[in-house]
Amino acid sequence: MKDGVNGVALAVFIFFFLAVTVMGFLASRWRRAENENSLDEWGLGGRSFGTWVTWFLLGGDLYTAYTFVAVPALIYTAGAAGFFAVPYTILVYPLIFTFLPRLWSVSHKHGYVTTSDFVRGRFGSKGLSLAVAVTGILATMPYIALQLVGIQAVLDVMGVGGGEDTHWFIKDLPLLIAFGVLAAYTYSSGLRAPALIAFVKDTLIYIVIAVAIIYIPIKLGGFDEIFAKAGEAYAQTNEATGKPRGSLVPGDAGQWTYATLALGSALALFMYPHSITATLSSRSREVIRRNTTILPLYSLMLGLLALLGFMAIAAGIQVKNGQLAIPQLFETMFPDWFAGVAFAAIGIGALVPAAIMSIAAANLFTRNIYKDFIKKDATPAQETKVSKLVSLLVKVGALAFVLTMDKTVAINFQLLGGIWILQTFPALVGGLFTRWMHRWALLAGWAVGMIYGTVAAYGVASPTQKHFGGHSTEIPGIGEIGYIGLTAFVLNLVVTVVLTFVLKAVKAPEGVDETSPSDYTADAGDKGVQTEMPKLGADTH
Amino acid sequence: MPEVTQGKQGNQGTITPLRVVIALCLFAPFVAMLWVSSYAKTEPLFAGIPFFYWYQMLWVLISTALTMVAYKLWQLDQRARKGGDAR
Numbered sequence: 001m002k003d004g005v006n007g008v009a010l011a012v013f014i015f016f017f018l019a020v021t022v023m024g025f026l027a028s029r030w031r032r033a034e035n036e037n038s039l040d041e042w043g044l045g046g047r048s049f050g051t052w053v054t055w056f057l058l059g060g061d062l063y064t065a066y067t068f069v070a071v072p073a074l075i076y077t078a079g080a081a082g083f084f085a086v087p088y089t090i091l092v093y094p095l096i097f098t099f100l101p102r103l104w105s106v107s108h109k110h111g112y113v114t115t116s117d118f119v120r121g122r123f124g125s126k127g128l129s130l131a132v133a134v135t136g137i138l139a140t141m142p143y144i145a146l147q148l149v150g151i152q153a154v155l156d157v158m159g160v161g162g163g164e165d166t167h168w169f170i171k172d173l174p175l176l177i178a179f180g181v182l183a184a185y186t187y188s189s190g191l192r193a194p195a196l197i198a199f200v201k202d203t204l205i206y207i208v209i210a211v212a213i214i215y216i217p218i219k220l221g222g223f224d225e226i227f228a229k230a231g232e233a234y235a236q237t238n239e240a241t242g243k244p245r246g247s248l249v250p251g252d253a254g255q256w257t258y259a260t261l262a263l264g265s266a267l268a269l270f271m272y273p274h275s276i277t278a279t280l281s282s283r284s285r286e287v288i289r290r291n292t293t294i295l296p297l298y299s300l301m302l303g304l305l306a307l308l309g310f311m312a313i314a315a316g317i318q319v320k321n322g323q324l325a326i327p328q329l330f331e332t333m334f335p336d337w338f339a340g341v342a343f344a345a346i347g348i349g350a351l352v353p354a355a356i357m358s359i360a361a362a363n364l365f366t367r368n369i370y371k372d373f374i375k376k377d378a379t380p381a382q383e384t385k386v387s388k389l390v391s392l393l394v395k396v397g398a399l400a401f402v403l404t405m406d407k408t409v410a411i412n413f414q415l416l417g418g419i420w421i422l423q424t425f426p427a428l429v430g431g432l433f434t435r436w437m438h439r440w441a442l443l444a445g446w447a448v449g450m451i452y453g454t455v456a457a458y459g460v461a462s463p464t465q466k467h468f469g470g471h472s473t474e475i476p477g478i479g480e481i482g483y484i485g486l487t488a489f490v491l492n493l494v495v496t497v498v499l500t501f502v503l504k505a506v507k508a509p510e511g512v513d514e515t516s517p518s519d520y521t522a523d524a525g526d527k528g529v530q531t532e533m534p535k536l537g538a539d540t541h
Numbered sequence: 542m543p544e545v546t547q548g549k550q551g552n553q554g555t556i557t558p559l560r561v562v563i564a565l566c567l568f569a570p571f572v573a574m575l576w577v578s579s580y581a582k583t584e585p586l587f588a589g590i591p592f593f594y595w596y597q598m599l600w601v602l603i604s605t606a607l608t609m610v611a612y613k614l615w616q617l618d619q620r621a622r623k624g625g626d627a628r
Contacts, residue, residue, distance in 0.1 A: 080581075086597045087574035090604045094567035097608060223589030248583060249593045255577040262574060293612050296605040303598045307590075 005159040006331065012340025013158065013347060016204070017178070020197045020348055024185030027192040037381040039113055042190035042388065043363045044281045047108070051290050053195055054282040057356075058291060059298045060198030061278045062269065065150030065350030066143075068205070068305060073322035075309025079234045079246030081254055083306055084261045089299035091266035097292045100270065101285045102432045102520040108285075109519045114360075115276050115428050116368040122431045124511030125439040126372055131446050132424045133368035136273040137394075139417035140361045143272070144398035145410040147350040147357075149323065151178055152402070154343045157327035172403055178347070183395050186355045187388050191281055194355040201352050204345035206301065208330075212342075213304045216311050216333050226314040233313045256480035257472045264486035268422040273360035274353065285523045323407075354395070362390035412468040416457055419471075419485035423449035426496050432520065439511050441499035449492030456484045559618050566611040570604040 040047055049057060067085070074082030103118065112118045115136065120129035152175060160174050185193045220226055227248065234246040250258050269275060282288055312325040315332060319325050330342040366387040371378050378386070402410060427442045462469025475482040573579075580596045587595040 080593060083594065083597065086601065090570050090574055090597070090600055093608055094570055094604065094611075097567060097611065224586075225589075227589060227591060248591055249581050250577065251581075252578075255581060259575045259577050263571075289612055289615070293605065293609045296601055296608070299601045300598065303594075303601060307594070 006336055006339065008336035009331070009340035009343060010158050010160060012337055013154075013344045016200070016341070016344035016348060020200055020351065021181050021185065023196050023200065024181075024189060024193040027185070027196040028189035030192050030196055037384050039363065039366065039380060039383045039387055040111070042384050043113060043359055044277065045191040045195055047281055047283065049195065049282050049287070051282075051287050051294075054278065054287050054291055055294055056198040056202055057195045057278045057281065058275070058295060060194065060201050060349075060352040061274055061356045062353075063205075063298050063302060063349075064143075064147060064353040065154075065346050066146040067302070068346055068349055069150050069153055069323050069326055070146075071302060071306050072309035072312065072326045075306050076312050076317075076325040077246065077322040079230070079248055080250045081246065081258065082309065083303075084258050084265070085306060086299060086303045087258075087262040088265040088269075089302055090296070091262060092269050093292045093296055093299075095266055096270050097289060099429050099432050100279055100288050100292075103276070103428075104279060104282065104285050104288050105522045106432070106515055106519045107280050109522050110515065113280065114273065114364050114367050115271070115424070116364060119427050119431060120368070120372070121514045122435065123427070123439040123442070124513060125443070128427055128439050128443050128446075129368050129372065131443060132427060133364045135420050135424050135446075135450070136271075136364050137361050139421040140273055140357050141394065141398060142401070142410050142413035142417050143274075144354050144357045144361075144394065145401045146414050147354040148175060148179070148398060148402040149407055149410060150350040151175060151347050153323045154327050154346050157324060157331050158343060175402075176399075178351070179395065179399055182351050182355060183392055186358060186391055186395075190388075191277065191356065191359055194352045194359075195281070197348065197355075198352050201345065201348040204341060205349060208342045208345045209301050209304055211338070212308060212311075212330070212333075216308070216315070216329070219333060220311060220314050226310050229314040230310040253481065256475075256478075256482050260475075260482035260486045261471065264422060264483040264489065265418065267425055267489065268418055268485060271421045271424050271428060273364055274357040277356055277360040277363065354398075358391040358394045358398075359387070361394045362387040365390045408465065412465075415468060415471055416454060419453035419457060419488060420450055422485045422489050423453065423492050425489060426493055430496075435513055436500065437496055438500040438503040438508065440508060441496045441503055444499050445492040445494075445496030448495045449488040452491050453484055453488035456488070460484075557618070559614055563611045563614050563618070566607040566614075569607055570600065573600055573603075 071082060071085045074085075076082075103115075106112065106121075107118060110117075110121055112121065114133065116129040116133040119132050120126060123129075155174050217223055217226060231248050234248060235244055237243065238245045247254075270279070279288060282291075308326055308329060312329040315329055317325055317328050317332065319328055327343065327346065330339045334342060366378075366383050370386050371383060375382070423446050426437065426445055430437055430442070456473050457471070458467045460469045460471075460473050461467065471485070472481050472483050473487075474480070475487050574597070580593055582593060583591040585592055
């Protein structure tokens with residue numbers, strides 16, 4: 001694999017990288033607003049994005065470089081189990097169709113920038129809001145780190161950075177440069193930079209997938225041949241476990257895991273701060289509903305991409321680290337220049353979400369920790385300044401994480417992050433529909449979910465790891481193997497409901513709700529924003 | 542997530558046939574995708590791809606169509622209620 005630098009591919013990669021860098025810096029002039037020094041401008045692009053920009057932004061945000069590398073990598077190593085990403089993304093859209101427009105409306109009405117803002121406003125509880133904010137930041141950090149792992153995989157395959165014996169500074173230099181540039185334009189342009197770059201990223205990705213899904217099967221003798229070879233490979237015994245490596249179709253035992261993973265991940269996806277940041281930056285409520293009907297195009301692409309995992313097996317790609325399977329497949333199958341395009345797609349695919357995630361985490365810190373607890377009278381300009389600085393800090397933290405620790409640490413934390421972020425669902429989505437649940441009950445439910453999830457994940461061993469070896473374990477009381485996050489979520493709900501009854505019985509103070517029912521269906525109109533929809537019955541002023 | 546869909550209807554007041562259809566459109570993918578044993582098989586192949594894979598990819602298209610129907614019906618519903626009690 002380390003057969004020197006692939007010059008042509010590298011040149012193409014650098015070309016695209018330079019192009020998006022220029023775009024990133026110019027983005028601050030795109031749709032520039034009068035008041036640049038507000039968090040609405042820097043952190044939400046002025047809440048001005050229409051259907052297509054939002055589509056690219058959300059797509060660029062949710063389908064990250066890590067997704068592109070990890071989903072086929074999972075198929076490559078284990079087979080059918082890795083395909084859960086497809087039902088997962090199918091379930092996301094009907095789900096967000098029901099609650100995201102309500103979140104948009106209430107956030108628009110009250111100027112909420114983060115999910116914690118909403119939780120604080122709805123339940124009048126800074127403690128609950130802090131819990132949601134801290135969970136969001138903790139879950140996002142390793143996610144940013146994984147984007148770096150995605151870039152590293154591509155650089156590795158291109159032969160940049162050298163092998164294990166290279167001096168660490170030379171080895172990490174390309175990554176440092178990529179990250180420095182990313183940090184600089186996120187700082188200066190805010191959310192506008194990833195929004196603009198997302199166009200390039202997704203266009204490249206769609207081209208690469210379209211070509212790969214036609215060109216590679218032709219070279220490998222069709223899908224019959226690919227699946228036959230993959231089937232043989234999965235049947236072989238894995239030396240570490242003594243069981244077959246994987247299967248083409250999940251067996252009876254794997255079906256609970258498959259379903260709970262799909263459902264749990266779907267519930268968790270829009271709890272992530274970066275998904276919400278991209279959502280709140282849209283111009284109207286209708287933009288979001290319309291997007292749930294066009295975003296599935298990405299799911300289709302993800303499905304096709306997953307099939308590349310089988311192609312990697314059929315093409316005889318042999319890598320120890322599954323993450324390298326797809327970059328290596330591109331390098332082997334494509335002419336050099338097109339491999340460069342594919343690598344650029346993955347590399348830029350890491351920059352867009354990393355930028356949005358760091359902005360989202362920074363917004364959470366600024367709004368729900370800095371402003372709520374440290375400096376209560378912060379002006380919008382001060383908020384923006386703090387957010388910009390924190391976005392830098394978050395990225396430096398992620399970089400330090402990746403450079404100093406083993407990759408598996410980032411992956412373990414990402415796994416935990418998914419379990420954790422799901423525990424904010426009752427407060428956020430529950431809060432959008434009802435105020436029946438008590439704020440203290442929600443906080444207790446959250447804590448129980450977090451603790452159970454962490455302990456359960458710690459207890460999962462795998463052939464290569466003693467702890468955090470996987471995302472699934474036996475579901476207490478049912479006995480099937482299921483996703484830990486979902487089990488923790490159910491526990492969380494049960495605790496919340498039971499405690500709400502108790503707290504209501506003892507008349508514990510409820511906290512002030514600053515929202516009113518009509519806020520949840522309000523469409524744009526307050527701030528002179530245009531809407532194509534007839535106004536809803538109970539109108540805003 | 543049936544409770545989400547139902548909760549929504551509860552907040553909107555009356556349950557109309559139109560709203561039931563919307564809820565069904567949004568709920569159907571959950572039944573189809575979480576019922577893994579209904580599609581965990583290899584046959585029939587489509588262009589050499591095992592059933593397990595092409596069936597789920599097909600559901601991407603089906604669920605998209607269903608969400609679009611739900612969206613259009615929702616627009617109708619809101620128009621019918623213009624000036625009404627949509628809370």
